[in-house]
Amino acid sequence: MSDFRVGYLYSLSPVHCGGEGDLGNILEIAREVHTNFPYIPGSTLRGNIRDELEQFDRTIADKLFGKKLDGEGQMGVHQVWFGDARLLWIPMATMARNNQDVFTWVSSHSLIRDHALVAGLPTVALPNCAVGTLGGTYHVADAQINVTPISTLSDDQKSSIELSGNWCDSLREAVKPAWETNHLVLPDADFQILMEHSLWTQVRNKIQDSGDQAGSAEVFWTDVCIPRDTIFYYPWGYSIKQNNPIGNDEHNQLMEIIQGLIQVGGQANVGRGWVQSWTPNHTSPVVSLQPTSV
Numbered sequence: 073m074s075d076f077r078v079g080y081l082y083s084l085s086p087v088h089c090g091g092e093g094d095l096g097n098i099l100e101i102a103r104e105v106h107t108n109f110p111y112i113p114g115s116t117l118r119g120n121i122r123d124e125l126e127q128f129d130r131t132i133a134d135k136l137f138g139k140k141l142d143g144e145g146q147m148g149v150h151q152v153w154f155g156d157a158r159l160l161w162i163p164m165a166t167m168a169r170n171n172q173d174v175f176t177w178v179s180s181h182s183l184i185r186d187h188a189l190v191a192g193l194p195t196v197a198l199p200n201c202a203v204g205t206l207g208g209t210y211h212v213a214d215a216q217i218n219v220t221p222i223s224t225l226s227d228d229q230k231s232s233i234e235l236s237g238n239w240c241d242s243l244r245e246a247v248k249p250a251w252e253t254n255h256l257v258l259p260d261a262d263f264q265i266l267m268e269h270s271l272w273t274q275v276r277n278k279i280q281d282s283g284d285q286a287g288s289a290e291v292f293w294t295d296v297c298i299p300r301d302t303i304f305y306y307p308w309g310y311s312i313k314q315n316n317p318i319g320n321d322e323h324n325q326l327m328e329i330i331q332g333l334i335q336v337g338g339q340a341n342v343g344r345g346w347v348q349s350w351t352p353n354h355t356s357p358v359v360s361l362q363p364t365s366v
Contacts (some may be wrong), residue, residue, distance in 0.1 A: 271298045
């Protein structure tokens, strides 16, 4: 038995998932090949969720994720899977509206469309212009964007922009109301140009701790991160084995992890990568395995 669900991540600190190669002294991040947008690889998400689950019960972790490769080259079969966590809403604090600095979340037509397909929301065409909760003229660097109010959209268009299901409790009272009054959707071309202004960067240096140059700044490098307050979505689901299916206990333990705080990516020693995770669908797959009465 298999099923398909959607989960969400809200970054509480900058996220750095390393890319395939660095550019000189720039520590790059993982990016999608077809969009060049940053993302959290599904393998990273899966590995960190498994590590958290192993802290509770190694047997449950093995049953859900399959046993790790042993000395004889044998691996277990997984019963839960996780896809890549893609950008959905990214904060853009460098924007100004009507000559006043604003904080707003930004997305694009293609990100909204892809999320709607995964989350089972209406997949409708959005107008070929910027639409936002607050209309007006926005400025980012040298760019000017004229934003049409979202209130002009149809009900299906508005629904396609929403998240699926309820927000998690820790974000519902403060973050959700802020998002509902401060977000805008850009055409893809505009979003691709402006998104780089949202990425979090920090120049760091390595201090010599020995030798003649002790105490001097030897090397400078730049970290590139996905900023805090970014909203991601990811597909996940179960692929239940009939001969050794998981039960409610395994499902409930997994839900405790998915509904909590998870650390993803590198640089955990400096507090990077903390995200609040949640999923709208808490239903146990065990119910679907019960025989139906005639």
